[in-house]
Amino acid sequence: MNAVLIAVLVMLILSLLRINVVFSLAVGALIGGLVGGISLIDTVSIYTDGLGNSASVALSYALLGGFAMAVSRTGLPDAVVQLALKIVGKEGETKKKSLSKVLILLIILIISCFSQNVIPVHIAFIPLLIPPLLKVFNQLKIDRRLVATVITFGLVTPYMYLPAGFGKIYHDILFTNIKESGLTIDKGDITTAMALPALGMVVGLLFAVFISYRKPRTYEDIDIDQGTEERTGYTTRGIIVALLAIVAALTVQLLVDSMIFGALAGIVVVYFSGALKWNEADPVLTNGMRMMAFIGFVMLSASGFAKVLQETGDVEALVKGSVALIGGNQMLGAFLMLVIGLLVTMGIGSSFSTIPIIATIFVPLCLELGMSPMATICIVGTAGALGDAGSPASDSTLGPTSGLAVDRQHDHIWDTCVPTFLHYNIPLIIFGWIASVIL
Template identity: 55%
Template sequence: MNAVVAAVGIMLILSLCRVHVVVALIVGALAGGLLGGLGIEGSLAAFNKGLGGGATVALSYALLGAFAVAIAKSGLAHALADKALAMVGKQDAKGAGLLKWLLIGLLLVVAISSQNILPIHIAFIPLLVPPLLYVLSKLQLDRRLIACVLTFGLITPYMFLPVGFGGIFLNDILLANVASAGVDTAGLDVTKAMTIPALGMLFGLVVALFSYRKKRTYDLSKIEQVERVDVAYNPLSLLVAGVAIVAAFVVQLWLDSMIIGALVGFIIFSVSGVVRWKEADGLFTEGMKMMAMIGFIMLAAAGFAEVMKATGEVKSLVDSSAALIGNNKALGALLMLLVGLLVTMGIGSSFSTVPIIAAIFVPLGMQLGFSPLAILSIVGTAGALGDAGSPASDSTLGPTAGLNVDGQHNHIWDSVVPTFLHYNLPLLVFGWAAAMVI
């Protein structure tokens, strides 16, 4: 069996069986490495090498967790809850429904903006989502829907709009790698190539709004304990919270560092007195613990990805698929998309997947007679496939980081499975259709 298929399969099966994702990633990586001929020492060496690639993001999340706890200490969560609940009567179903859609719309707009207008990617989630959990739970809004909304906003803009992270993905990665593999990309409209796949993401979002329309009950006492909604707040503490959040975002954009941005925000809370000096150490540790799981998953995912690359089995996977294809364009497009899904599910990043698959898919696409635009669409969609629905993707880890601060949102069953069903399956269909018609 192909090492990549085996590794990803083992990782997913263990994750679905509620084995911790970190354990599933390590076991899957070692199994893939052994099957790929690396041996136990080679597998461990590749895994350890990959750990360094995830260290920056893991530390970023740990510091963002500390910053999020400081925000909770300021009383911002309580203030937001009071303000939102005051907008509607607790028994006013019509007003509660309006507030529900306002909150969903707010999170969707912010998620989309995080990819282009204010390119901070997932950094906003630990800061914005936890303070809203009390209100969301009061409204009995299903968090699986929020996970789908956030994931849509994190993925669709970069795979369709050539600005911000989309400019990097579409122009610097997709177009550049397809061109270097032998396709003349001069004059090609990359947005046109990705329009139909992006419509697949939109279709998935609409279905998710229907799938998770029913109310879901959460334990408010757990949220009150974590988010400190009982803490007293005053205009000064709320002002400091606002300044700290703005400063964190500005510093991150200026220095391109989530680590320094979160650190600056936490320091502002400490200097202002909202977080007392004697409490700072405890709060910092508490926040890092809150995000520790996400950080360790990202570290393990980076190691897993490095083992998959070291086996060199991605090319053999494509070669074996090519043997099945013959001259069948429809089957060829489908198999290329499925291979992209498998690779991205394991690596967890479409940005890292495209350079790997482009060198193999482009010659195959040209051999099958696909147009340059169709090849762009296939490679771009194959790269994006698996970004949603992967246990190792920041597009699922980010939403979990914000929604699970009170322990009531399971990463696999509440983030990974819903986003896989609502985005990867439509993306397969719409991506195949795009390859066949453009």
């Protein structure tokens, strides 16, 4: 039995049974290591060593949570809510509901896309924007599964297609690893090759909006206890401070390439503005970190999981096993490579980390099957992105859950992972496979 396949299936089955994702990843890694011929002690050691690979990411998310909570004390979220209520209208009059839903979802979609390419703050905007809007969602009876799919679209599609912000990083990783694996390509061809897979994501989004989650869904209005005193509203000065803090955080992040110090810079601005009193700072930041702590723990566990999978060597074995089934058939080969990419990314939760793992195997296989450079780019790029939407360990699903589940009415697996998996991974496989055949 293939260790990678067994480990990922165990992790997914446990997650679907509502077992904690961190625990599911740990158990999946343990079983995967044993199936892969690694001793129990060595598996535990490899898993533990792998945890350190995501330590900086975990700390980044914790500090981003603290930064979001600090900014909330400036009154910016209150201003957002008041604006949303004006859009909705008093008591959400029926005649305005449809337009209000579309407008609010469109704003969330634009901000999500901008967070990847224009203002690369990644998921930092979610704990700042989404929790204050939950009561507005409730008033409009918006299905939170739809909000999750909208946010995840914005977190994944832009970096797949556009070579800017996080997209530039993804395209650089894709270009470098394909080149090092023996195929010289033009970096400008990546956008063209990824056009059809990106279109598949658009189709999935439209299906979610107009078919799957168009019906209203009722939630309870539950007060969110974030460990802070009741805010009285917002002021112009508070909004200016919030904007300055966001600009400072973004500037520092881009200058030193560190979300950790970017978040610290934003917190310092809020501190010295007086919007956050020194004697209130500790509980405010602690509660903000707690809000994002779950993401940090999952990312740590996913890093250990990925380390165990790599040490088994069964990713390559999985590909070689598939080669025997391909028999020189390009269409079957493309499909199997996409499925393998889905399995790997679903397990480790990071498309950026998947590319180096699969490129060294997929590129020679594509060349052996006589596929064009454009088709090869499409297969490797799509296979890497597959699973990012839908993986329990991906920040593209953990991020939406962190904002939508603060009142405990949104489940990470069934309300974020399953909807995003169905609406994005299935179209990605279909459109990626079509693109690999016609390119």
